[in-house]
Amino acid sequence: MPAPDSTAQTVPLTTPKPARTPPPPAPDKDYRGVVHDLSRNVMTDWMNQLQEAARTGAPSAYLMVSGNCVEILRCFDILPVFPEINALQLAIRKKALPYILKAEEIGYASDNCAYVKADIGFTMSGGVGKDGLTPTPTLIVCNFVGCNVYIKWFEQCAAMMDVPLAMIDVPFIRQDEQVRPEDVRYVMAQLEQLIATCESITGRKFDIDRLREICAYSARAEEGWARAKDLCKHRPAPYDCYFDSINMMGPINALRGTKEAADFFDAAVAHYEEMVARGMGAIDEEKFRIVVEGPPPYPYYRNFRNLFERWKAVAVQSTYSTVGGTWEFGFRHDPKRPLESIAEQMLTHNLCNRTMQERYRQIRHYVEGWSADALVIHSVKSCRLFSAGQGDMREYFTKELGIPTLMVESDLEDPRYYAEAQMRNRIDAFFESLQYKRIRESAATSVPATTA
Amino acid sequence: VTVLDSTVQHCRELLDLLPREALDQARLGHPGLEAFAIFPVYAPQEIIHAAGLLPMGMFGVGNKMETMHADSRFQSFICSIAKSTLELFLREELHGFQGAVFSSICDVARNLSSVASRNAPGLYIDYLHLPQSAATLPARDYTRSEFARFRENLADRMGAAISDEAIRRSIALYNRMRQLIGQLYQHRREHPGTIGAAELFAVVQAGTRMMPEDFIPLLESLLDDIATRKPLVRDSVRVVLEGSFCEAPPLELIEAIEAAGCQIVDDDLAIGWRIFRDDVPTAGDPVANLADAYLASSVYTSVRHDSRLPRTEGLLQRVKESGAEAVIFAAAKFCEPALLDYVLFRRTLDDRNIPHLKLEFEEKMWTFERLRTEVETFTESMLFD
Numbered sequence A: 001m002p003a004p005d006s007t008a009q010t011v012p013l014t015t016p017k018p019a020r021t022p023p024p025p026a027p028d029k030d031y032r033g034v035v036h037d038l039s040r041n042v043m044t045d046w047m048n049q050l051q052e053a054a055r056t057g058a059p060s061a062y063l064m065v066s067g068n069c070v071e072i073l074r075c076f077d078i079l080p081v082f083p084e085i086n087a088l089q090l091a092i093r094k095k096a097l098p099y100i101l102k103a104e105e106i107g108y109a110s111d112n113c114a115y116v117k118a119d120i121g122f123t124m125s126g127g128v129g130k131d132g133l134t135p136t137p138t139l140i141v142c143n144f145v146g147c148n149v150y151i152k153w154f155e156q157c158a159a160m161m162d163v164p165l166a167m168i169d170v171p172f173i174r175q176d177e178q179v180r181p182e183d184v185r186y187v188m189a190q191l192e193q194l195i196a197t198c199e200s201i202t203g204r205k206f207d208i209d210r211l212r213e214i215c216a217y218s219a220r221a222e223e224g225w226a227r228a229k230d231l232c233k234h235r236p237a238p239y240d241c242y243f244d245s246i247n248m249m250g251p252i253n254a255l256r257g258t259k260e261a262a263d264f265f266d267a268a269v270a271h272y273e274e275m276v277a278r279g280m281g282a283i284d285e286e287k288f289r290i291v292v293e294g295p296p297p298y299p300y301y302r303n304f305r306n307l308f309e310r311w312k313a314v315a316v317q318s319t320y321s322t323v324g325g326t327w328e329f330g331f332r333h334d335p336k337r338p339l340e341s342i343a344e345q346m347l348t349h350n351l352c353n354r355t356m357q358e359r360y361r362q363i364r365h366y367v368e369g370w371s372a373d374a375l376v377i378h379s380v381k382s383c384r385l386f387s388a389g390q391g392d393m394r395e396y397f398t399k400e401l402g403i404p405t406l407m408v409e410s411d412l413e414d415p416r417y418y419a420e421a422q423m424r425n426r427i428d429a430f431f432e433s434l435q436y437k438r439i440r441e442s443a444a445t446s447v448p449a450t451t452a
Numbered sequence B: 001v002t003v004l005d006s007t008v009q010h011c012r013e014l015l016d017l018l019p020r021e022a023l024d025q026a027r028l029g030h031p032g033l034e035a036f037a038i039f040p041v042y043a044p045q046e047i048i049h050a051a052g053l054l055p056m057g058m059f060g061v062g063n064k065m066e067t068m069h070a071d072s073r074f075q076s077f078i079c080s081i082a083k084s085t086l087e088l089f090l091r092e093e094l095h096g097f098q099g100a101v102f103s104s105i106c107d108v109a110r111n112l113s114s115v116a117s118r119n120a121p122g123l124y125i126d127y128l129h130l131p132q133s134a135a136t137l138p139a140r141d142y143t144r145s146e147f148a149r150f151r152e153n154l155a156d157r158m159g160a161a162i163s164d165e166a167i168r169r170s171i172a173l174y175n176r177m178r179q180l181i182g183q184l185y186q187h188r189r190e191h192p193g194t195i196g197a198a199e200l201f202a203v204v205q206a207g208t209r210m211m212p213e214d215f216i217p218l219l220e221s222l223l224d225d226i227a228t229r230k231p232l233v234r235d236s237v238r239v240v241l242e243g244s245f246c247e248a249p250p251l252e253l254i255e256a257i258e259a260a261g262c263q264i265v266d267d268d269l270a271i272g273w274r275i276f277r278d279d280v281p282t283a284g285d286p287v288a289n290l291a292d293a294y295l296a297s298s299v300y301t302s303v304r305h306d307s308r309l310p311r312t313e314g315l316l317q318r319v320k321e322s323g324a325e326a327v328i329f330a331a332a333k334f335c336e337p338a339l340l341d342y343v344l345f346r347r348t349l350d351d352r353n354i355p356h357l358k359l360e361f362e363e364k365m366w367t368f369e370r371l372r373t374e375v376e377t378f379t380e381s382m383l384f385d
Helices: A034-056 A070-075 A083-092 A096-105 A114-124 A149-161 A181-202 A208-231 A246-254 A259-277 A298-309 A338-347 A356-369 A390-400 A420-451 B003-015 B019-029 B045-050 B080-090 B107-118 B137-158 B164-190 B197-207 B212-227 B251-259 B286-296 B311-322 B336-351 B369-383
Strands: A060-062 A079-081 A139-144 A165-169 A288-293 A313-318 A374-380 A405-410 B034-038 B053-057 B097-103 B124-128 B237-242 B262-267 B326-332 B356-361
Touching (some): A034 A259, A070 A079, A070 A208, A070 A338, A083 A096, A083 A246, A096 A298, A165 A181, A208 A246, A246 A259, A288 A356, A298 A420, A313 A356, A390 A405, A390 B107, B003 B212, B019 B053, B045 B286, B080 B107, B137 B286, B164 B262, B164 B286, B197 B251, B197 B262, B237 B311, B251 B369, B311 B336, B326 B369
Parallel strands (some): A060 A139, B097 B124
């Protein structure tokens, strides 16, 4: 990846800048608050279940995060396993690189998605299976929702582990078109096939009342998610909706449909509401409110966060947090129409199955509704679903909407693509220019007042 | 000058043109003709043709145009066909085009479709979600509805219905075109040296810039001509070329592979334009026939999952049916579907002791010496082992 040009910031300055005064480094803050602890507890339980299933061989299934049908698996007590979440956990613990290299040995290219490579390398190294951390799945459910790489990834898993693969082909939402009845019927028919497969794997009959109950839990968690995100409209925002969202993404994506996830959101929202009532923010003195687009650099999560924290910039919304579902826009799983609502969610109510222009609209809504000062695009090489065309996104937001936009590049999994010094330069230059713009604007508004 | 030489020369010249210039060429025989671009891999050409348009394949712009604007929209790690295609839109190069159709081949193509549409006011851009599944009943109903949707959208755009009868006529023409291309491939396999791989590919790709009415007689006379030519048997390795189903490799790359001692006996170049194993039936509902053919009787590609015919099996079949001894993977740089498929293909070929070699290319590359040396080393290891 070429070095980003630190002079090519997206906000042009027409007047001379004051001498550069970068802020002091962010204090080595402990981000583990109440919600982090709550999240860790429920996620640890789930990971223990995975390890247990690895030993016992209890039914489990691979599934992708974006627009999935986890409710159906839960209905049969099939434990969901998310290779994406496994991959990101390897990255955040700084363990991904050896697995990435291992996968490259069997033919993966340096340009391939590093999530795939880390997961495949991990599987090849014994991380999956009887003595591993996650079970060899009984079934691989490929919910093809947007990301084409999902298909290749799961085909490889199925071939490596000799596990049957069930494809759920979810039509992409076309430009300016709503979901069509034919699309819903197609997805529903495939979900019915999946139900039949689950019945034969578990030897249990499908119980629609159980599915209704599970969908009700999903809806409760989704409601909590939406309320939590709404709270970030307050100044100061009670949590960072990019970096801290990870605490909510685990429960909504991995545990949706469980009582534990629903309870987690009730508790998280109560905590954030209390913070808002007391005027407490994610950072002590919120100076900049940003919307962040794109997944984070997991191998350098803390470093990357600090680069914003030192400018007292807080993310009030993020697109990455909506890969599993765009719950803040109002959709809920519906216990009265469980299968239909699962199909609709897979089709329309998640970021991955929507067009770039639809994402522009989503971001614009965030910037306006959450009173953001700027947009930050973190462009990752691994995920073309996110990144392909983000230059056009920057063009749209800067040139057509006049919203200051910064674009930086690295990767979500592969540590080799993160260049801290360049990243810091770009981010500092961007916030410096935002700060200067503010000074200029406040000077411009105060001058007439004094001369009048 | 033989028919072969003049035909190939004509086709190469056609490929050297920008899309609107290629349309101007087609207009010589069809005054007032307009075009509709098809981004790889596949879209139902017949529906576009039946709307009175020239369905034109968009395989990248090669080195015919410098990328000046699209580099700022697509990052350095994005394949060049996405950039060169967007460049055409940004430069408003598509005069005379009604629009373009993209499909669900990869994440980049999908985003490109949306970005292109934002930057191409006035053009009709559609996106087909082609099924990623076996030919089941729900998949059949869905695919039929998707093709019908495209037909309706295109008819709306053109302001005139596209009749069943017109689509049937187009199917018959494209059936004929696919048969003739199949015969060319067959003849080449059985009579090596009668037409070079680069010559064949130039003809097939140029055909995606012609009306089928004009391309069919060209193919017929070409077949007549090469039937009279004597085969030229030389020591070479029979190879299948795999992985170039989207961005077109430079013709010089194909030439370099053959010059280095390979005979390409089958490939997936421009595969979407010869995708059906059999003729598409003309009787009955023509749009349903096209959808059914895509689902049930198309050849495997790297951009479709089909549980009943995994691509690894498809490749083995292609190797066997063409009598190939080895496989050369030629993937466009940054092409995620091709590069990901390589892993399973490689394992499958290793399991069966079929030699293979992986190459990467870019449409703007201009030196082929290194690749030629790689292929030479590979073929020599097979010929003299």
